[in-house]
Amino acid sequence: MYKNILIVDSEANISACLGFLLAHSGFNVQTACSFREALDSVETCQPDLVLLDTALPDRSGYELCQALLALPHCSHLPVLMLTTQELAMERQKAISLGAMDFIVKPFNPTEVLGRVQELVREAA
Incomplete structure (x- = not known):
């Protein structure tokens, strides 16, 4: 069974890179580039x-992480945050809002794929 991944990033090149990587690894991928688009996408995807x-x-x-996890059907949805800031405070903020993990850009695609596979497996 295919797993659905929603990539939410305003940088088209990041979404394209991650989308390509995940699609070629057997995932169904949908992208969104804003808060509003992501909320709409989570309903369809x-x-x-x-x-x-x-x-x-x-x-x-x-804010989107918090909003998604507040939705009844998304309360246990694994969220993997991506950021350009490698600060302990940023990581703690993400985790405290319910994110499962935190990866700093620029990222290693193999690391991202491994974390996605692990989180999807854990959530099953």
Whole structure:
């Protein structure tokens, strides 16, 4: 059975890179580039995991993480945050809002794929 991954990142090249990597690894991938688009996409895509950038054009990824996990059907949805800031405070903020993990950009694609596979397996 295929797993659905929602990538939320305002940078098209990041979404394309991650989308290509995950699609070629057997995942169904949908992308969104804003808070509003992500909320709409989560209803249609019903993701098994969300890769979420902390910086979105309309609101923060932290706010989106909190909003997604507040939805009854998404309360146990694994969220993997992506950020450009490697600060312990940022990691703690993400985890405290319910994210399962935190990866710093630029990232190693193999590391991202491994974390996605692990989180999807754990959530099953």
